[in-house]
Amino acid sequence: MPAAYRLVFSDDAAPVGDGNRAGRMVPGEYQALLVGTQIVPLPHPDEDRTIRQHGESFLSASLKGKYLRVTQRVCMQCGALIDAPQISFGAPGCLPALIAGVATGLYLALKAQWEILEAVEAAFGAVCGALLLSSGLGFAYSKLVWRARQQSISRDACPSCGSKIQRSINSLVGQTVPLNEQTRTVTVERRGARS
């Protein structure tokens, strides 16, 4: 489940009470759909509905190289939030793995007359194998087939200031780090995982 982060800049407005603190909440990482050159976020928990509104499923978008995992990075010069999109495979193989597992279990129990416990064990192995295989294939597919597109959507320079020094929000958790030659800092806190 996605985590959320609070970013507080040293020049943000002063905190007002505990329930209304300064800073802004950001997801750190989110799923998105590439529509043309546009990155359309798929907000949790409505990602299924959103992707269908664009006429895609996780599988079709993944096969077309349009499913993105976007990590958020902080520009260490100006503090801007930069989206770093990565073309990914968004169908993690749950369905093929489940089908493989159930089919193997049923086959072994009915046809091969295995003990039910052994059949379940074998089915579990089939699920794990199918999961590993489909996630590995998905990863390789996204990496190899869409390499040129990936390069076209990657930005290594900050759109605000052009700096190439960035850090992922994840790597900044629990820290207060200086920006812009020490005149400003950003503090990153991790908020509890949302379901």
Ligand SMILES: [Zn+2]
């Ligand atoms: Zn910047």
